[in-house]
Amino acid sequence: MSERVSQSEENVSLRDTLISAGLAAHLADLLDQMPQRRLKLDPRQIFRPEGFSGNEVMFVRSGILSKFRSDGRGGRQIISLRFAGEGILPRRGSLRYGIRPIARSEVLVGDAADFQRLVDGHPEMQEFFLRLVERNEAICYEWLLNTGRRDCLGRVAHLLCETAVRMRAEPSWMEIPFTQQEIADITGQTSVNVNRVLMDMERDGLFSRNGRKIVITDWDALCRVGSFDPTYLAIDL
Amino acid sequence: MSERVSQSEENVSLRDTLISAGLAAHLADLLDQMPQRRLKLDPRQIFRPEGFSGNEVMFVRSGILSKFRSDGRGGRQIISLRFAGEGILPRRGSLRYGIRPIARSEVLVGDAADFQRLVDGHPEMQEFFLRLVERNEAICYEWLLNTGRRDCLGRVAHLLCETAVRMRAEPSWMEIPFTQQEIADITGQTSVNVNRVLMDMERDGLFSRNGRKIVITDWDALCRVGSFDPTYLAIDL
DNA sequence: CGGTTGTTTGAACTGATTCAATCTGTGTGG
DNA sequence: CCACACAGATTGAATCAGTTCAAACAACCG
Numbered sequence: 001m002s003e004r005v006s007q008s009e010e011n012v013s014l015r016d017t018l019i020s021a022g023l024a025a026h027l028a029d030l031l032d033q034m035p036q037r038r039l040k041l042d043p044r045q046i047f048r049p050e051g052f053s054g055n056e057v058m059f060v061r062s063g064i065l066s067k068f069r070s071d072g073r074g075g076r077q078i079i080s081l082r083f084a085g086e087g088i089l090p091r092r093g094s095l096r097y098g099i100r101p102i103a104r105s106e107v108l109v110g111d112a113a114d115f116q117r118l119v120d121g122h123p124e125m126q127e128f129f130l131r132l133v134e135r136n137e138a139i140c141y142e143w144l145l146n147t148g149r150r151d152c153l154g155r156v157a158h159l160l161c162e163t164a165v166r167m168r169a170e171p172s173w174m175e176i177p178f179t180q181q182e183i184a185d186i187t188g189q190t191s192v193n194v195n196r197v198l199m200d201m202e203r204d205g206l207f208s209r210n211g212r213k214i215v216i217t218d219w220d221a222l223c224r225v226g227s228f229d230p231t232y233l234a235i236d237l
Numbered sequence: 238m239s240e241r242v243s244q245s246e247e248n249v250s251l252r253d254t255l256i257s258a259g260l261a262a263h264l265a266d267l268l269d270q271m272p273q274r275r276l277k278l279d280p281r282q283i284f285r286p287e288g289f290s291g292n293e294v295m296f297v298r299s300g301i302l303s304k305f306r307s308d309g310r311g312g313r314q315i316i317s318l319r320f321a322g323e324g325i326l327p328r329r330g331s332l333r334y335g336i337r338p339i340a341r342s343e344v345l346v347g348d349a350a351d352f353q354r355l356v357d358g359h360p361e362m363q364e365f366f367l368r369l370v371e372r373n374e375a376i377c378y379e380w381l382l383n384t385g386r387r388d389c390l391g392r393v394a395h396l397l398c399e400t401a402v403r404m405r406a407e408p409s410w411m412e413i414p415f416t417q418q419e420i421a422d423i424t425g426q427t428s429v430n431v432n433r434v435l436m437d438m439e440r441d442g443l444f445s446r447n448g449r450k451i452v453i454t455d456w457d458a459l460c461r462v463g464s465f466d467p468t469y470l471a472i473d474l
Numbered sequence: 475c476g477g478t479t480g481t482t483t484g485a486a487c488t489g490a491t492t493c494a495a496t497c498t499g500t501g502t503g504g
Numbered sequence: 505c506c507a508c509a510c511a512g513a514t515t516g517a518a519t520c521a522g523t524t525c526a527a528a529c530a531a532c533c534g
Contacts (some may be wrong), residue, residue: 017389028465067378069378070383071386071387071464072464075386076386077381077382077385077386078382079378079382080378083367091371092368094467096375096378096469097378097380131329133330133370136374137373137374137377138333139336140374140377140378140381141304141316141317141333141377143381144262144314144316144377144380144381145306145308145314145316146385147381147385147425148314148424148425149308149312149313149314149425150308150413165462180393186383188384188385189388229397232333233331237449
């Protein structure tokens, strides 16, 4: 599909990221030239509160955005992630979720109407975004299986695998972008337990850690623990 | 939006159901006239196994379809439901989930290509299905919050509320279409616990039961327990 | 240096699972 | 109409995975 883009590279252009995600160059140019604001977001500051208008497109240039919902009692569930090159499409009405960057992120925000015009005019682009929507649906189903049926080890392992693939991490290592609290918010657990799971997995020889940086010593075993099969993340078939 | 269609009525036409879901009559006619097979499905018989081709459209005329995934060890997670009038759109490649009717169901199956032609030719129809896709995404997010953050009582209450709305049940009562095992498969629990939750809720005066038939005595309280807010299920805004 | 944010650890607790048995309702065939 | 089979619902007891609360520790940053 696409050549590997280093995870450490901070200044990839949106154009390049879209192209590496499978969009034709001339269409990526069109999106790149759409009227847009470029915003730098500080990590963990709420960018859009729950209930905000969905009348805008967002593309992640670098970093990670999360969609989240809060339950009544201080809890928070992260329901979706957008890595660099991925986007949040417009929705009619208001969003039922909030948007919060995970790491320091750069985002392009455009007008829903402009985006709609572009997509309507280019069936190939429509096709591209349809695929992304399908991919997001597949991810959502995977997460439902994760929170619904897998045990704590499986949940975290699956998330790590998915993250490694979506970040296009080097085969051997990656910098985990999440705090343990965020891993808990994604997998429906508590940070305390996530911590214990991470230590268990390290003890079991799945990877070794140094702060957020982990060296995956046994990728196959990690996939097995998380029953992870990456095919659902592929965009080109 | 739409007039109430009785849940007991078995022989509603797809056309009517689509219209009541918000599709213009002449477009509903077109879908109705598309080449299609009509199938009657027995409850709980797997209709499409996991990994089946996604090269077809399905519309539920009556009954309920479920998308499910099995974990390795006998467990099963239901990741999505389609009630009468709802459909499963084509996907490129193969499905990562299986399809299984909940109740006795009648389904229309058409060819992906035929469907695509229709949609491409009618922007209004495209708009309609886009909205349904967005609705399904909203439901999926709601389920993630459900399995991830709510306790067993909240999960079941939320499911009951959602089901009542999507079945267009009478305000006062409904026939629960699920076995307790299926409720467990949806909410990420065990059937034993679901049973206990149901008895608790009955004891708390949220509803009274007679077999699968429940009379909801306190709808507001049920909504509160499940922190259910039906706006995400609306199609027309 | 002090403040802040995130990680690690322990101990007590509890919500939910597991396993196993019983009960109930429904449909089938004799 | 009864006997039987079968699927689903109900119940109890033991167990355990994961939470809760609280405290200590580490890393980072102005």
